[in-house]
Structures are given as C-alpha cells and as structure tokens.
Amino acid sequence: MNKHLSDHQLISYLDAQRETGKQDHLERVEAHILACSTCRVRLERLTRTAALLTSTLQAAGDQVPLHPERSWHRVKHKLEKRRVRKSAPALHLLLRYGAIFALLALTAGSIAGLIHTLAVTGPDQVSTTPTPGPAFPPTASSSSAPPGPLPRQQSYQTNVPLSLLILGSDGESADSDEIDALMLLHLVRREDSARYALLISIPRNLYLDLPGGGQATAGSLYRLGEEEAGNGLVFTGQAISATLGVSVERVVLLHFEGFIKLIDLIGGVEIDVPYQIDDPDFPDGHGGSEPLFIPAGRHLFDGAAALRYARTTVIPEAGFDRTFRQQQIALAVYRRVTQPGVLAGLIARAPALWSSVSNDLETDLSLSEAIDLALVMNNLTTEEIVTVSIEECCTVPYTAPGTGRVLLIQEERLEELLQAVDVNGDE
Amino acid sequence: MTIQELIERTLAGDEIAARELHDMHYPAILRLAYLLLQNLDDAEDATQEAFLYAFNNLERFDPHQASFGTWLKIIVTGRCRDMQRRSRRARWLSLQSLLEAGYDPEDETPAHRPDTVLELVGIQQMVWEALEQVPRKSRQALILRYFGELSYPEIALALGCTVSTAKSRVAYGHQVLASLLGQEMELEANCSTK
Numbered sequence: 001m002n003k004h005l006s007d008h009q010l011i012s013y014l015d016a017q018r019e020t021g022k023q024d025h026l027e028r029v030e031a032h033i034l035a036c037s038t039c040r041v042r043l044e045r046l047t048r049t050a051a052l053l054t055s056t057l058q059a060a061g062d063q064v065p066l067h068p069e070r071s072w073h074r075v076k077h078k079l080e081k082r083r084v085r086k087s088a089p090a091l092h093l094l095l096r097y098g099a100i101f102a103l104l105a106l107t108a109g110s111i112a113g114l115i116h117t118l119a120v121t122g123p124d125q126v127s128t129t130p131t132p133g134p135a136f137p138p139t140a141s142s143s144s145a146p147p148g149p150l151p152r153q154q155s156y157q158t159n160v161p162l163s164l165l166i167l168g169s170d171g172e173s174a175d176s177d178e179i180d181a182l183m184l185l186h187l188v189r190r191e192d193s194a195r196y197a198l199l200i201s202i203p204r205n206l207y208l209d210l211p212g213g214g215q216a217t218a219g220s221l222y223r224l225g226e227e228e229a230g231n232g233l234v235f236t237g238q239a240i241s242a243t244l245g246v247s248v249e250r251v252v253l254l255h256f257e258g259f260i261k262l263i264d265l266i267g268g269v270e271i272d273v274p275y276q277i278d279d280p281d282f283p284d285g286h287g288g289s290e291p292l293f294i295p296a297g298r299h300l301f302d303g304a305a306a307l308r309y310a311r312t313t314v315i316p317e318a319g320f321d322r323t324f325r326q327q328q329i330a331l332a333v334y335r336r337v338t339q340p341g342v343l344a345g346l347i348a349r350a351p352a353l354w355s356s357v358s359n360d361l362e363t364d365l366s367l368s369e370a371i372d373l374a375l376v377m378n379n380l381t382t383e384e385i386v387t388v389s390i391e392e393c394c395t396v397p398y399t400a401p402g403t404g405r406v407l408l409i410q411e412e413r414l415e416e417l418l419q420a421v422d423v424n425g426d427e
Numbered sequence: 428m429t430i431q432e433l434i435e436r437t438l439a440g441d442e443i444a445a446r447e448l449h450d451m452h453y454p455a456i457l458r459l460a461y462l463l464l465q466n467l468d469d470a471e472d473a474t475q476e477a478f479l480y481a482f483n484n485l486e487r488f489d490p491h492q493a494s495f496g497t498w499l500k501i502i503v504t505g506r507c508r509d510m511q512r513r514s515r516r517a518r519w520l521s522l523q524s525l526l527e528a529g530y531d532p533e534d535e536t537p538a539h540r541p542d543t544v545l546e547l548v549g550i551q552q553m554v555w556e557a558l559e560q561v562p563r564k565s566r567q568a569l570i571l572r573y574f575g576e577l578s579y580p581e582i583a584l585a586l587g588c589t590v591s592t593a594k595s596r597v598a599y600g601h602q603v604l605a606s607l608l609g610q611e612m613e614l615e616a617n618c619s620t621k
Contacts, residue, residue, distance in 0.1 A: 007605075011598045049605040050573065056547065056554040057574035061458035063545050064467070068453045071471065072446055075478045079445075281587055288501065288584035 005032055005039050010046050162187045163246060164365065164373065165237050167222060167253040179219045179236070179253075180204060181326075186246060196384045200244070203391040207398065207406035208243040211235065217406055222253065233364050243409060244390075246418065252363035262333065264303040269332035271309065272298050275316040282312055301329075393417055430495050438485050449478055452496050456503050462570045463507040473510055477503035493581060500575050504567070504585035511563075557607040565600030572597050 005013075013029045033039050168181035182202040204219030216224055218240070225235025237248040263269050273296050282292035292308055301309060310326045365373070394414040395407035428436075428447075436444035456477060460470035480502055481488070488498055547555050558566060564586070571577045571585055583593040 007602045008595075008598045011601050012594075015594075045609065046601060046605050049601060049608055052550060052554045052608065053558070053569065053601075053604060054573045056551040056558070057462060057570060059547060059551050060462060060545050060555060061574060063547075064458050064461045064470070066454055066457060067471075068450050071453055071457070071475055071478075072449050074475050075449060075482070076442070076446075078475070078479050079482055283505075283587065284584075288505075289587040 004036065005029060005042075007042070007046065010039065010043050013043070014046060014050060163249050165240055165248045165251040167236065167251065169253065169255045179222050182218050182236075182240070184240065184244065184246065184248065196386060198386050198388060200246075200388045200390060202240065202244075203395065203407050205406050206243070206390070206395065207408055208239055211238045211242065233362065244414065244418075250363065250365040250369065252361070252365055254361055262303075263301070263306050263329075266333065266336050268300045268302045269306060269329060269336060270298060270300055271306070271328055271332055273309070275320055277309070277312055277314055277316060279312045279314040282308065388417060390414070390417075431490060434485060434488065434490075434495065437482065445482060448495070452499050453478075455496060456499050459500055459570070459575050460503050460507055462574055463504065463567060464510065469510055470507075473503055473506040476506045480506075497577065497581055500571070500577060501581060501585040504571065504575075505587075508567075508586070554604075554608065557604055560607055561600045561603050565596045565603065568593060568596035569600040569604070 009029060013026065013033075016026050016029075033043055163184060163186045166181075166183045166185060167179045168183075169179055182204060184198075184200040184202060186198040186200065188196055188198060202218055204217060206218040207215055208218060210216055210221075210224065212228070216239075218236075221236040221239050222232035225232035229235045233251040233253065237251045241248040273294055276296045277292065277294040279292040281289045284290035292312055292314075294309060299305070306329050310329055312325075315321050390409075391407060394410050394417055396410055397405060398408045399405050428444075430448070430451075433444045433448050437448060453474065457470055457474045460473040460477075461467060464470050464473065477499055481499055488495065492498075493501070545555065558569070561569065567586060568582055571582045575582075575585075577585065579590050579593045579597075582597070583590045586593060586596070588596070
C-alpha cells in the first residue's frame with residue numbers, strides 16, 4: 001500500500017469532483033481510496049464536513065433580514081449625489097477655458113508649495129519672515145478676462161478671496177465623500193502691498209468640534225455636512241475655520257483621480273524614483289491584486305502609472321511614503337503646467353481639460369474669483385508660498401475606543417504658529 | 428430581459444433597470460457580506476458600497492470574465508476586507524488605551540463582534556461555532572467557496588491572493604473545520620454514553 005493521501009489531496013479530489021477536466025488526477029486518487037480504508041474514512045469525514053458547512057452557511061444566510069427597498073434608496077441617493085456633482089452647470093465656453101487654467105494653476109501652485117518644505121515646518125522654522133512678493137496694486141476687476149496664457153505681472157484683484165480650503169479625495173473609497181487631504185491656502189496682506197501665501201496642511205485625522213455640536217475627524221467633515229446639513233463644502237469650511245481660528249472664505253473639493261487625469265492631457269510627468277518599488281499585493285480596484293513593480297530611476301509616467309506610484313503603500317525607505325510620492329507628482333505637474341509652451345498647448349485641448357476637471361470638482365468659488373486667485377497665485381514664486389504642517393507642530397495623538405488614532409489640537413502651539421507666520425498680515 | 432440588457436440600460440441611465448439589477452442580486456450579496464462580517468449593519472454598508480461601486484464602474488464589467496453576480500461578490504468581499512482592516516486597526520489602537528485602564532483582553536475572545544441575528548440549532552449551531560474558530564483568512568475562503576460558490580481564481584481575485592494561496596486557504600480551513608467537528612462529535616458521543 002502506498003502512503004496515505006494528505007488532507008489536501010483528498011480535498012483536491014473533492015474539488016475535482018465538482019469541476020471537470022481533471023480525470024487523470026481523479027483516477028489515481030480514486031484507485032488509492034478504493035484500496036485504502038483509512039483514506040476512505042477520512043474522505044467521508046471531509047465530504048460530510050463540506051456538506052454540513054454548505055447547509056449551515058445556507059441556513060445562516062437565509063436568516064439574514066432583507067431590506068431591498070431601503071438598500072436601493074440609499075444606493076440611489078448616493079448615485080444621485082455623484083451625478084449632481086458630475087453635472088456642474090454649463091458655462092460659456094470661453095469662460096470654461098479660464099476656469100481650467102485658474103484651477104490648474106491654483107491647485108498645482110498650492111500643492112507645489114508643499115514640496116519646497118518637505119522637511120517639517122514647525123513654528124520655530126516658520127518664524128523667519130517670508131520673502132516679500134511682488135507688488136499687486138489694486139485695479140478694476142477683470143473677472144471677464146479672456147482665456148490665455150496667464151501673465152506673470154498681473155494686477156492684483158481686490159475681490160480675491162483671502163482664504164481657500166482645498167480638499168482632496170484620492171477616490172480609493174467607494175464613498176468618495178471621505179476627504180484624504182485638507183489644505184488651507186491663505187493669502188497674507190502686508191502694508192507694503194507685498195504678500196505671500198500660506199499653505200496650511202491639516203491632517204485628516206484631526207479631531208475637531210462640529211458646528212452643531214459633537215466631534216469628528218477632519219476627513220469625515222464633508223460627508224457629515226452632506227448628510228446632516230446638505231452642504232459638505234460650507235460645513236467643512238465652518239468647522240475648519242472654528243478650529244484654526246482662521247477665516248475660510250471658499251472651499252474647493254478636487255478628486256485626486258481628476259488631477260491624475262490631467263497628467264495624461266499634459267503628456268505625462270517625469271519622476272525620479274529613488275528606490276525600487278515592489279508591491280505584489282497592489283489592489284486592482286476590484287477586490288483583487290495586480291502586482292506593481294517600478295525600478296529605481298527616471299520615469300515618464302502617464303496618469304495611470306502616476307496614480308499607481310502615488311497609491312502603493314509599500315515604503316522601501318523611510319520618508320519615501322505616499323505623501324512624499326504624491327508631492328513628487330504634484331511638483332512634476334506644477335513644473336510642467338507652468339512651462340509657457342505647455343500652457344499654450346493646453347489652450348488647444350481646453351475642452352478635454354474642462355471635461356476632466358468638471359467631473360471631479362466641486363467648489364463654491366465663483367469663476368471670476370477662481371481666475372483672479374489663479375492670477376495672484378501665478379505671480380507668486382515658490383519661495384513666496386510658506387508651508388505649515390499642523391500635524392507636526394500643534395497636535396497630540398489621542399486614542400480612545402470608537403475614535404481610533406486621532407490628533408487633538410494644541411491650541412497654544414497653534415496660536416504661536418499663526419502669530420509666527422503673521423496669518424493676519426496688516427489687516 | 429437578460430442581465431446584459433439590464434446592464435446596457437443602466438449604462439444608458441435607466442433607473443428601473445438599475446433597480447432591477449440591485450433587487451435581483453441584493454439578497455445574495457447581503458448574505459455573503461453578513462457571513463463574512465457577522466454584523467448586519469456593517470454588512471448592509473458593505474453591500475451598498477459594493478452596488479455603488481458597481482454602478483459607478485459598470486463600463487468596466489466584462490461579462491466574458493465573470494457573471495455580474497460573481498463580479499458583485501468579488502467587489503463586496505473587497506469592501507468587507509476593507510471594513511475588517513479598518514476595524515482591526517481601530518481596535519488595536521483602542522486596545523492600547525484600554526490596557527492602560529486595566530482592561531484584560533482575555534475577557535473578550537472573538538476577534539470580531541458578531542451581532543445576534545442568527546438562531547441556529549443543533550448540528551448547524553455546532554458547525555457555526557466551529558467555523559468561528561477557523562483562522563479568519565481560511566474562514567473567508569471557505570465562505571466564498573461553499574456559500575459564494577466562487578471558483579479558485581475568483582476567490583483569489585476577491586481575497587487579493589494567488590490561486591494557489593486561495594486553494595491552500597480553503598483546504599486548510601476545511602481541514603481545521605473537519606478536525607474541530609470531529610472533536611465536538613466525539614465529545615458529544617462520550618457525554619451521551621455516560
């Protein structure tokens with residue numbers, strides 16, 4: 001008698017009985033089972049286990065209470081919300097072009113500020129006076145300015161919002177209302193008309209008070225606002241403003257996927273990958289995995305490749321994490337978009353750009369404000385964008401049942417920080 | 428109307444077709460989610476998220492690769508795994524503060540928090556309790572195989588592993604379950620003879 005079959009072989013045999021095309025294997029195992037009473041008993045035990053498991057799971061499943069009506073209404077409600085977001089009101093074609101450049105310059109300009117202070121910026125480091133920017137003498141509003149390459153010496157517009165909360169969603173969750181990145185862009189006035197921009201990054205797990213009472217993390221503010229107040233943008237703005245003590249005049253929500261789509265439209269981005277990335281479990285978006293391998297070196301990434309590069313959770317070296325990689329991409333986009341030749345090329349492809357942006361964007365910023373703000377941002381050099389990380393300087397970690405790990409604001413440290421960066425300027 | 432026709436109509440914006448797709452697959456998807464999560468609220472959330480994802484990505488569905496029902500099962504399994512990951516992370520973090528407050532983790536043995544929907548009796552209750560003792564990954568694989576009726580490549584897709592790993596998880600779970608049930612039945616037999 002040959003040695004006994006393993007449980008795995010017996011289970012494979014049971015599986016093979018359910019499936020076709022394994023006759024050779026079946027015959028050999030079957031021959032052994034016929035000749036071996038021990039394996040026959042074991043096979044019976046495994047067969048019985050499979051039958052018991054199937055009937056138990058079926059019985060358990062049958063007891064689950066079903067509410068198809070309620071489920072459908074919830075699904076439908078979320079689908080409608082997404083459709084509303086996708087069907088932004090149509091704008092005059094000419095103005096659409098302006099909006100594209102405004103948003104491109106604004107977003108890219110804002111995010112790129114992060115790159116220049118990758119080292120954590122605490123109050124001590126930030127207290128150095130920012131480089132004075134160019135003068136922006138007040139002029140008449142040019143909200144109906146025609147589209148075109150953004151001039152470097154544009155007049156300052158008096159109706160430029162002083163603070164804009166930028167929300168980013170990386171679209172990984174089916175519920176796209178969860179926010180993954182929050183940044184407050186704040187323009188600071190100074191007596192000599194020089195100004196600079198503060199870019200305050202807010203951690204998404206910052207635990208803060210809600211306008212109507214209660215607490216929640218910053219990342220869930222938009223969703224809560226949509227569910228409870230019917231306006232996620234305003235709700236998020238109010239909560240952040242109350243927490244930081246800095247006014248929030250306008251809010252823009254940009255889905256990271258939309259930003260990535262733009263990469264294809266600008267012909268890709270060049271990225272220096274410092275360390276090889278090997279992620280065999282990279283999710284394929286359907287619950288499965290799709291191995292990701294990126295060798296070290298310079299790469300020209302299209303949108304999809306850039307998205308994978310930004311999303312992988314593999315950290316081959318300390319500091320080379322998702323935040324760093326997303327910032328790398330943002331900087332690469334910024335460099336590309338601000339090249340005069342590229343901007344001219346973007347004009348020709350404005351309809352496609354608009355389509356990409358409008359599907360992934362929600363804002364209470366008016367078109368003229370967006371254009372004016374973009375013009376101001378376009379005039380700032382990267383040195384005139386001061387970056388502040390609230391997480392590093394002004395929070396303490398806190399963990400309690402039901403909250404997971406969150407961050408609490410250290411109010412005194414925050415006050416010191418805002419004074420150090422002269423958040424109110426000369427107003 | 429065939430599933431494919433319903434999908435095409437849904438893609439064209441037909442809400443009635445979308446509703447029909449939802450209602451047709453909702454029981455199987457909710458039941459699978461419940462068995463994976465053992466919590467009805469979480470299972471309902473995972474089911475809604477799965478339908479939302481499916482409707483928002485309907486153009487990605489390839490009928491040559493899997494049936495629509497199987498596609499939904501793969502998606503909902505992914506959502507359930509996400510929820511479990513989040514819950515484990517939050518639980519681990521919460522545990523740190525509870526430990527400081529004198530909490531004894533031995534007080535609470537299951538790794539999950541099942542609710543009380545089920546009222547199984549006799550041998551099925553015994554099987555259910557034994558299944559709860561099977562390691563999580565193997566338990567998931569068993570549920571997908573014996574309740575979800577997924578093939579090994581589909582289980583691999585749903586669990587984010589290779590096909591051979593999916594096979595190993597099912598086989599190991601099956602082996603553990605058979606062994607646990609064998610012990611239970613021996614115990615029961617001994618008790619009844621005394």
